[in-house]
Amino acid sequence: MFNAPYPIEVLPEILRNAIFDVGHATQAPIPLVAAGALTAMSLASQHSANVELPIGKIIPINLFVLTCAPSGERKSTVDKLFMKPFYDAEKLSEALLDDEINKYESKNAVWTEQKKSLKRILSAAAKDGDLKLAESTQAELDIHNQRKPIAPKSTQYILRDATPEAVSWHLYSKTPSAGLISDEGGLILNGRAMADLPMLNGYWDGTDVYVNRRDDSSFVSRDKSLTFSIAVQEKSLSKFVNDPNSIARDCGYLARCLFSYPVSTQGQRFLHTSAAPELANLKLFQNRTAQILSSSDSILTDKQVLTFSHDAKNEWVRYANMVESFMSPGACYSDVRDGASKSAEQAARLAALFHIYENKTGAITFEIMCKATTLANWYLNEFSRCFSKPKVTQEMHDAMKIHEWLIARYCDRQEFVTKVNLILKYGPNSTRNAMRLKKALATLMSVGGIQLLLDPSTGTNLVQLNINALQYNPYISY
Incomplete structure (x- = not known):
């Protein structure tokens, strides 16, 4: 794509x-x-x-x-x-935070002292057995806890x-x-x-x-x-x-x-x-x-x-x-x-x-x-x-096989040019079919891997390996 x-x-x-x-x-x-x-x-x-x-x-x-x-x-x-x-x-x-912290600390100090006072009253009421005062103080303490200042x-x-x-x-x-x-x-x-x-x-x-x-x-x-x-x-x-x-x-x-x-x-x-x-x-x-x-x-x-x-x-x-x-x-x-x-x-x-x-x-x-x-x-x-996973068509697969075969032939014989009939006869098994070979060569040529030539003296179809094909794989995008 x-x-x-x-x-x-x-x-x-x-x-x-x-x-x-x-x-x-x-x-x-x-x-x-x-x-x-x-x-x-x-x-x-x-x-x-x-x-x-x-x-x-x-x-x-x-x-x-x-x-x-x-x-x-x-x-x-x-x-x-x-x-x-x-x-x-x-x-x-951040600029407003310092002022807010000062206000919070003042409110929290007052809240803390009020809590201590309520706890002292609660403790004394419990010690004296004053159940009514203890209950009312506990209720007041519960409300006070809910009003604790929130830190900025x-x-x-x-x-x-x-x-x-x-x-x-x-x-x-x-x-x-x-x-x-x-x-x-x-x-x-x-x-x-x-x-x-x-x-x-x-x-x-x-x-x-x-x-x-x-x-x-x-x-x-x-x-x-x-x-x-x-x-x-x-x-x-x-x-x-x-x-x-x-x-x-x-x-x-x-x-x-x-x-x-x-x-x-x-x-x-x-x-x-x-x-x-x-x-x-x-x-x-x-x-x-x-x-x-x-x-x-x-x-x-x-x-x-x-x-x-x-x-x-x-x-x-x-x-x-x-x-x-x-x-x-x-x-x-x-x-x-x-x-x-x-x-x-x-x-x-x-x-x-x-x-x-x-x-x-x-x-x-x-x-x-x-x-x-x-x-x-x-x-x-x-x-x-x-x-997405690469979607390789049959033509692409055949072209890659021919490309590999041509490079191997060059490394072995130092030959850039190969007869099409030779590929049809000795090339990869999958391309020993005239129609599949034709499609594969067209695909390989479209990405610059080869050039298709004609020998004017004999009318023989030739394939010339692109020298750049030795440095990179033209199918990398697939």
């Missing part, structure tokens, strides 16, 4: 224009830039809403984003631009190299919404953070996450929101996926990720002397992110549940059924069923985020749903392109 261009034209205007701004400023690959934007959308919105699927199931709207990119692709620069509202919010929280907490939205347990503890004890985000994903994928993939899956699914410890500090992380977004180099990703002990595919972790492997722009990022771009569209996106973040931080009630319009439901069902039909044996998604099975749900999450960022009210529209299914399908095809 070829590397299809990112469908940026279908994205909502506020998202599309911000990606254009950052793409122009950084000259990073568009899918990598889009990953940064989607990460910001997810982190800002995830704790304010859920979305109800047309089948009645209510799911979270947070995203897991995984981008395969080499070092130097400017992922960190892209992240800094899109994550600015979160860094600003964290700095503001600094706001930290972005976590780096953390274990699943540390992520869960942060969400449980500090902020109910955070993102595990890194441009050095190899440290995470092949480090401690991947020690418990099912725990991370629980945050994508929206289920309770149980953390069991040997001591008495076990806890349940309930109704918490996690965005997961990393960039990883190919070598680290390959180690993570292909390790014999890896359960990345089996447990469904990779299937939950919006995965992309963009074509690098390195070697094409030329400097120019024009004025630095103003990034006006990025600023609009940042402002909207800050607005949503501020709104979601102030929400203490249950999350709102977004729903679809009638036409949007039909579009979601159409897409889900289309993907399902392509999961049948031999169909294009038959060997990536893990990713395909999550694609319709990814589309619903994307639609909800588009709806929120466009500041829409009411049900999610058909137009937004179409944008979301188009984008979800791009990510599914990218997942299939990178993780």
